[in-house]
Amino acid sequence: MSNSTTADDNTYVLYRYSPSIAVAGVASGLVAIATGLHCWQMWKSRAWFLTPLLIGGLYWTIGPYVIQSVLPLVAPALFAGSIYMILGRIILIIDGESHSIIRRKWLTKMFVCGDVLAFMIQAGGSGFMSGGSPSSMKTGEKIVVGGLFVQILFFGLFVVVALAFHYRMRKVPTVRVCSEPVPWERHLHALYVSSALIMVRSIFRVIEFLTGNTGYIFSHEWFMWLFDALLMMFVLILFVYIHPGEIRRYLDGAKGLACGIFR
Template sequence: MSDNGVPEYVLWPYSPSVAAGVIAVLVFIAITSVHTWRLVKNRTWFCVPFVIGGLFETIGYAARAAAHNDTKSLPPYVIQSVLILVAPILFAASVYMILGRLILRTDSASHSIIRATWVTKVFVTGDILCFFIQSGGAGILVKAKDADGFKNGENVVLGGLILQILIFTFFVVVASIWHRRLDAQPTAAASELPWKKYTMFLYAASILITVRNLCRVIEYAMGKEGYLLSHEWPLYFYDFLPMVLTMVVCVAWYDPNIKPRRKTDIEIGMHR
C-alpha cells in the first residue's frame, strides 16, 4: 500500500528463488554449449535459432536469480519477462526449418501439401509475427503501472500465444500428411538417412512447445492474481522443463546429412 492509501502495483508477487534460477542457468549453459559445438562442427546453420534461444533462456533465468534481492528493480524483471517468453519462438523456427530440409533431402516434395520451397517460408513468417506480437505484449507488461496496463499486456501476449498454437497445429498437420505419404510411397533418397527418427524428434519438440504454450495461455488467462503468476514453481514445471527437454531432443538434428545435396535446393541457400 502506498503512502496515499492507493494499492501499490508490484512487479513480483514473490521473491524469485536464487537456487532455482542458478540451476536453470547452469542447465541452459550446458545444453546450449552442446548445441553450439554441434552447430559449428556440422555447419548446420539453420539451427542457429536454437543457440540464440538457449542464450535467451540462460540470460532470462539469470535475471530471475538477480532479482531475488531487489524485486523493485525493473531491468531484471524486463529481461526475464521478455527473453523467457520469446525463446520458444526461436526453437519453433528451427523446428519449422527441419521439415523443409527433410522434404527436400528425401526428394519427397510431391508428398507435401505445401510446396517444399515454401514450407520454411510460410511457418517462419508466422513465427516472426508471433515473435513481434509476444514481444510487444511483454513490453506492455513491463511498462504497466496498474492492473489495467498489465491486463492489456496479458491480452496481447495471449493473442500471440494462441496464434502460435494455431500455426503449430497446422504445421503438425502438414508434417503428418507428408510423413504418412512418404511412409506409404518411399523415395530412393529417403533410404539414405533416418528420416523417420528425425520426424519423431520433430513431433516430440512440437508437442513440448505446444504444451508449454497452452500452459502459458492458461497462465495469462488467469491473470496476475491467478495461482500460476502468483507462484514461482509452476514456471519451472511448464516452461523450464519442456524447453530443456526440447533442446535435448533437438541435439540430434545437427546431422550434416540433412543438408541439401544440390545447388538447386534454394530454400536452404547453402552448398555442400
C-alpha cells in the same frame, strides 16, 4: 529480493511469489550447458539454420527482470523457427516434395513468417507488461495471449502438415529412401516430441495469462519451472541428442552425388 505476495488487483508487482535463487541458478546453468553444446554442434556441422534455436537458448540464460520476463516468453518462438526449417530440410534430403501438402519453398517461409508474427506480438505484449502500471500490465497480458494463440495456430497447422507428409512417405516411399538408409524418421520423431513440448508450454502460458497477474499460477513459481523452463530445456536436450546437423551432412552428400552425376 522479492515483492509482497499479498498485493491486490490494483497493485503492480514484479513477482507474486518469492523467487528461488537456487532453482534459477541451476536452471540457468543447465540451459547454458545445453546451449553451449548446440553452439559447438552447429559450428561443427555448419547447420546455420539452427541459429534461432541457439538464440532461444541464449535468451533463457540472461536477466534481470525485464529481460527475464520478455525473453523466456518469446524464446520458444525461436525454437519453433528452427523446427520449421528442419522439416523443410528433411523433405529435401529424401526428395519428398511431392508428398508435402504445401510446397517446400513456401512451407518454411509461411511458418517462419507466422512465427515472426507471434514473436513480435508476444514481445510487444511483454513490453507493455513491464511498463510498471496495472493498466499496462493488463493490456500487455491480452496482447501476449493473442500472440500465443497465433503461435498455437501456426504450430498446430505445422504438425498437421508434418503428419500428412509422414503418412504419405510411409505409404509411398521415395526412391531416395528406398535406395539408401536416410534417418529421416528419426528426425521427424524429434520434431513431434519437441512440437508437443512447445505446444504444452504455449497452452500453459495462455492459461497463465488468462488467469491474470493476480491468479493462482502467477502466484506460484513452480508452475513456471515445470510447464515452461523444464519443457524448453527438454527441447534443447532432445536436439543435442538427435542433432539436426546430421541432416546437413546428408544434404552435402546429395549435392556431391549430383555433381558427380552431371560432371
